Amino acid sequence: MRHSLAALLLLFISTACGAQENQAATNKNHNLEVGKNLDIFNAVYRNLDLFYVDTLNPSQTITAAITGMVRSLDPYTEYYPESETKNLQQMITGKYAGIGAIIKYHSRLKRVMIDEPYAGMPAAEAGLKKGDIILSIDDSIMTDKNTAYVSSHLRGDAGTSFKLKVLRPTTTLANVSFDKKGKAKGCQELTFKITRRNIKLPELPYYGILNTEEQKATDKKIGYISLSQFTEGCSRNVRNAMIDLKQQGAEALIFDLRSNGGGSEMEAVDIVSLWVSKDQMVVENRGKVRQANRTYKTRLEPIDTVMPMVVLVNGETASASEITSGALQDLDRAIIVGTRTYGKGLVQVPLDLPYNTNVKITTSKYYIPSGRCIQAINYSKQREKEGDRRSGSLYGERIPDSLTNVFYTKAGREVHDGGGITPDVTVKSDTVPNIVYYLSVGGLDSTEVMFDYVVDYIASHPTIGDDPTKFHLTDKDYAEFRQRVIDSGFTYDPVSRKQFDELVKTAKFEGYYDEAKEAFDALAEKLKHDVASDLDKHRDMITQAIETDIIAAYLYQQGTLKAGLTHDKQLKEAVRLLNSPAEYAKLLKPQKR
Template sequence: MCRLIQRKRIIGLLSLLLIAGSIFPGQAQNDNRFEVSKNLDIFNALVKEMEMFYVDSVDIDKTVRRGIDAMLGGLDPYTEYIPEQEMEGLKLITTGEYGGIGSYIRQRDKDGGVIIVEPFEGMPAALAGLKAGDRILAIDTIDVSKATNDKVSELLKGVPNTKITLTIQRPGEKKPRKIDIVRKQVVVDQVTYYGVRNDSVGYIYLKGFTDKSAQEVKAAFEDLRKNHNIKSLIIDLRNNGGGVLESAVQIVSLFVPKGSEVISTKGKIKQWDRTYRTSSEPLDTVMPLAVLINGNSASASEIVSGSLQDLDRAVLIGQRSFGKGLVQTTRDLPYDGKLKVTMSKYYIPSGRCIQQLDYTHRKEDGSVNAIPDSLTSVFYTSKGRPVRDGGGVRPEFEMKEKKIPSLMYYLAADYVLFDFITDWVQKHKTIAPVEEFVVTDEDYEALKQYAKEKNFTYDRQSEKALKSLKEIAEFEGYLDGDSTTLKALEEQLTPNLDRDFDRNKDEIKKLMAAEIVKRYYYQRGELLQNLKEDEVLDKALEVLADHELYTKTLSAPEKEKETPAEK
């Protein structure tokens, strides 16, 4: 009976997955439906034969899930199957809310073991005294000392106002602690911080697009305008991966006239094509506006930045955005699952689609090409300024993005920096306000010494490339003669912790400062720390302070003057 239910579940699920993309008119529709039916029969028979005759027992759910993920993964990264047990994650993306303790957790070891990485300000974990670095040993009576991240996350989430008891091991302490926590509805604010820069410039940092983001941006802007008398505004969308499309439209509507077209969507099913226009009266249509973006600004971030650019309402500053011009929607599946499927492409007011990767025409190895700039087309903003499709949104003021050395990457990803800061925080009960806090040279040297003691290693691409070069050179006989040049290069590229630390001293101190400040002042403090020396923000302040430059940037391009013909 159990096997029969499983087989029915497989057939029903795959039917919906395949039929969802099979709506074609006329003969093409009939042919495609035959292919769907034929392939479902083949897959059904395959699963039956495998389950009955494979030499070892087969986990049907895991096996079919691998097949589903591989099938959808061949389309694009955004089309995915979400079973019932993973629906909480989808809810968090769309609403920013869930029932739990309010913290980021991370699996510490490959074989399990989860620690608190970051408790959220004002949420149960922080209020109960949990700190970054605490290892979770048990949740109520369940031992999770070797559990995976998914398992611990599942146990921590639950109905608001229910109590759980965590047994944790705090670094530096011998005995475990027991901490009682009452779950609550955790609301993750999308406006991490807003405030005033240079006395009259409003600043709003938005980290994501949920169904409440527009309300948060509106409230922040109204407060800045009413209580701080701002004369211009910066909206920071850097590292904002997007989210709910309607929220992006609502944010644009705060700054452009009612009835303005923001985006249109076009897909296979023409009846579902839509045009989104602003439906409410704006808060302000004339205040100078700058939007900050980078390579991690995607989806809804690109709708906001691209639309405001196309409507000549804001100057964009930073780096070219990610280039995601695809729209997803969810479709119901059997057993309370969902299919998140790419249904259409979106086009911003100039008519351009900023999708950068072409998933339709993959290479033979399955890799995907970006659309080269030479194949993009020119479109025009409302005032006639030229803009291009096919490669994200390009800022009017494009800033060079700093490359992150591998040492910095591994310091951030590894536990050397994390553990050092955890130990540092235990020795410092308080720190100065964010505006005054600095990492001393003594702290920097202490981290370097700690990294040496922990045998910190960082795998550099140059070292890998050099090893391959040596192997090829040796194979082809180039090392038989004078190899002093190669040896000098090897010496230069061989990791040297003292040298590489000192080479990146300033950046390492910034990384340390951000992590330390976050432990005391949470995400808001970390953001303020990172804004201290921010070239993109400084450029935005410079542009907004220069009314002539701002106006000229958003003005219609001057027509070339005709040279009088010689007589």
């Protein structure tokens, strides 16, 4: 026995020493490869600098090389040269210094215009309106510039002032034009003095007690909170909103994380703290470097641990939003409703570099209370699938649902990894018809008839009232809009016609087309582009899109969100569940296996 133990001990020591030697050899080879390739990079640049036909711009050339290097890893590892470090700070804090307005480029007028001022921000306070055409900022002419250029001049240091000249249409926007000298027809020139200040995008655009038609039919008061991003301090705002809703008598809660791309991990942990007891594990970070490994637990006293709760998610719910919704699901604290989330489970840490540059590096992955990882794509597999690296495209390995692993919530319910959070109740939102999309962004011939109509509507209507849920276009309004679209020659690209053309191409290639030509011709006739028919067929959704744009001009983002709740399929299902206690309780219990 002693000889056997001694032999096993020697074998263990030998194996351990062998593993250490192998690791040391691996590290040595890795370091040699790093040194070799850095030497090659330096040699390439030196020769380019010496022999390339034009003089190199070192900053531009090396920045391109660094950007290409980090892009080969994953989409979230990013390099920020000195000129872009402000963008990183804005992403982290949600703040920037400017006027607080969305701008857009009008294709027909070839000018940058005000699209949507934010409530309570300098642009709105100064009196800028949707449709104002930007002429100049101080002495800089903006009439031939793109949106990025104009935006960079509108932004600046907080507290600095400038003169903004705009043209405000005095006729319908369709009749506004410019002669060869740039002189405007149908506009009034206005000058505004605006002082820039720190702009923080509204992270909590709306909260309140629901007052939809479905909710009016019940006695239960259901609170609603919409969170658009996880910026610094947002958990405090959600906490205050939750306290206010309870004081208003809220008996249940809908927490809306749809299209929330995430942000601060710590804010996500503190938001989960509102609804679960203290010292519960919310998320764990696991990475290659030991310092990157962290476990985050709830650290604040909760506000309510028993109130029935639904979290709304969709395919654009990502990162910190997935930590929040996934943790509440794993801890059996809420029912998740909507569609599967994005699956962004990679943790980034910003690091300062020399000369005021920064890099944001993926250091670890998120693991939520059940032990599952949120990440959907394994980017370490991309090298095998990428093919031509010159394309610049990234192709990671997505795990198919059939190969996902089973995990269990605190109560024993089955959940799966493989990327993102799968809702307890799947409800797809309405599909937006192609014509609605093209009316919103502009037709194929750059006809921006919806934008023009909204600007003209605002000019002729001083107010729409204070309640966005009561604002609706009349039949006469829609008839006018419909005629405008037809008269404008608006065209768009229906998907069905595109697919039909591909089918024809394939049939001709394979030799079937001549034989089935009659059938193809008949189908082509049925798919014939008919804008007037589509305007009638999709009237309800087109009307909603127009009303949303109009409401935003008067009542800002809060108004559009509140109005949108009145025809929201996923919200209606959440309300139904919260008004069905037996079904709600059943969803939170493990199913028999």
